[in-house]
Amino acid sequence: MDREEYLRKCSNMKCQRVQLDESYVPSLQDDEMEVEHLLEEPRNDHVSLDGTLTSHTALNDKDDLELEVLDGFLGDGFLDDVDINDLEGTDVFSNACGGYFLDFDLAKVEILEHGAYEDSPLENSNSESHSPGFSGSSTVGGISESTKAPNSTQSKSEIKSLDETVIHDTHGVFRNNPSQPSNVDCMYNISLDIQHLHELNNGYPLAGSILSCKKENVTVEQCQSAPPREKRFRKPTQRYIEESSNLKSKEKVSTTGVKRKRRTVSLSNEFHTKTKELKDIPSDESSSGNSDVTLSELQRCKKHPKKEKLEYDYEPFSSEESEDEHLTPKRGRSKDRRKNQRMWTVSEVTKLIDGISQYGVGRWTDIQKFLFSSEGYRTPTDVRDKWRNLLRACTAQKFSNKEDEQNDETAPRILPFSVASRVLELAQIHPYPKRRNKKRFTSESYGPSSSLGKRNLRRKKCT
DNA sequence: TTTAGGG
DNA sequence: CCCTAAA
CATH class of the missing domain: 1.10.246.220 (Serum Albumin; Chain A, Domain 1)
Known part of the structure; x- marks a missing residue:
């Protein structure tokens, strides 16, 4: 319907956000208030704007907040699921999104284009990054994970099956299937909104980190099981603020693709550490840490496939059957040598x-x-x-x-x-076997039969 | 490519 | 544990 109006809103929103970015101050209150403002302003027209989403949310209209959050989320130009096909090509949309969410948009588009994920193993956290569209799933995971940051107290348990539901429902959204009544849509959007809220607080997008952060769909549940009221007003954690400010000072706001891309790495790192800190959900990401470390590890893994983090541990001969990864770094001495020393049990x-x-x-x-x-x-x-x-x-x-x-x-x-x-x-x-004497060039010692025979003799002896 | 020696 | 030479 009023896409133009919607886009206009988006443009406005972008301006506001930029303003927010520039006037970034460590004060929590101000940011939060502004964020709130941003979230709430475009609400009304948005519910009426998108019929599909409205219908989706209407199923859950009992929960007012979900609508509210969803609206705010939409109003911030964070693309609605249904319109993405149409909007994807328009520059206006991209601009309206301020480029912040471009990554996410593309991810979604990718999913739309690649289509066939009805039964893709998205719930399998190990299968990440193998299929071209998996960035979409990782998007889901990453977004939902972002909700973990402010809601560290939520229960993380239960719902494996619901996890699947989430995924499938999300796919339903991606497939533009409005007939699929999904409370998960709301959850999904809520998590997105939270994500967005963080970005506003941060002045930075976490969309990149969304893409790089993988799986952990379980956290999607957290959005649902948690009391929704708290989400909007919860203050970010102190650590989060610190990280944000650090990031801020490190790199000025820039929406160019290159910078966003580079940000993605660091953000994902921090993001990961943060989420790990808040909740130690089992994450099988081997290393989302320093890329340098990863690289060196990879290089090293060519030779030694399974080298792990070094940690001082007990004597090799102390335990009889513990052939776990014992690696002694030998920290002080020999910097390069014996980098990966693993004790022999x-x-x-x-x-x-x-x-x-x-x-x-x-x-x-x-x-x-x-x-x-x-x-x-x-x-x-x-x-x-x-x-x-x-x-x-x-x-x-x-x-x-x-x-x-x-x-x-x-x-x-x-x-x-x-x-x-x-x-x-x-x-x-x-x-x-000592090497034969260097200076002995006798035919006997030089001939291969000699050494081989020697070895065979030895072997024969033992067998 | 494997083994041996040295570091 | 790593590197290099020799076979």
Whole structure:
């Protein structure tokens, strides 16, 4: 109907928001009031503007606030679900949205274009970012997650099935299916509105973070289960304010695509940390932290697939069957070397000894393949190094044992006697293959048959 | 590509 | 644990 009027409203809203941005002050009250103002002003025409949405909300008209919030959300130019197809191409709309929500708009459009998500596994939080339209789902998750920030006290439990409902209903909206009565639509919009509220408070859009934040649809439920009244008037947390102001000072308001994109990263980071802090909802995002860290981790993971955060932990030989991720960073020394040091557990050492006794010394690849393939880490080189170190330790222990046994602190690790004995025994059977003497160029030592025969001999001996 | 040695 | 040389 009055799209022009609507767009005009949007334009006005944009101006207001820009003003808000410029006059940003740490004071909570002012911002909140202004936000409220922004939210409420365009309400009336909007309910009448969009019939579909009205019908949607009418189903829930018992809850006044939902309407209200929804209206505010709509009035801020945050696109209504139904009109997006029409509006998507118009520059006016984009401008009216101030570019802030462009990311989100595009995400939605993407969903609309890609269409077929009736039974897409959106509820599967692990399947993120695989399908082209999944940004839409992540949008949902991200938005709903944003509601978590101000409503940290809400119950996060229950409703897996409802989760699905949310998703499907959301799809219904995306499919422009007005006949699908959905209370979730309202929830969805409410969460969006909250999101928007934050942006207004912030002076920054979180839309980017919405896109980068993935899944956690469970939080959608939180919007519903929570008392809706509180949402609008809840003040942001202190931490949120601090982060916002920090962001503000870091980067001035800019709606250019590039800057928005860059913001997306940092915002998503902060967003994630914040949400994690407020609620430790299990999030399987391996690392939404520093991209640098992620990059290095990735690079490292080429060699060692499963390197995790380092954390100091107990002695490797203290626990028998805990072959979890023990990584000792060795913080102070050797900055580059031994970045990912993972302590060898007794079970691992035992396995190593078994493998050596089975395959022989020198066949590190086999040992790793047959015994340490499940670990993921422990390359053949690691295995060999460990054996080398074991030999050294055992010999050292053997000698030091003769003197005394008081060296609790001097000796870094005391091998269990069984392990040490086995290592010594194996060391006698399989001497560690020393490289042949450098200067010996005799045909015997140079010929491959020699070394190979030696190794075969060793192997034969053990088998 | 695997192994060995050194750092 | 990492790097490099040798095979």
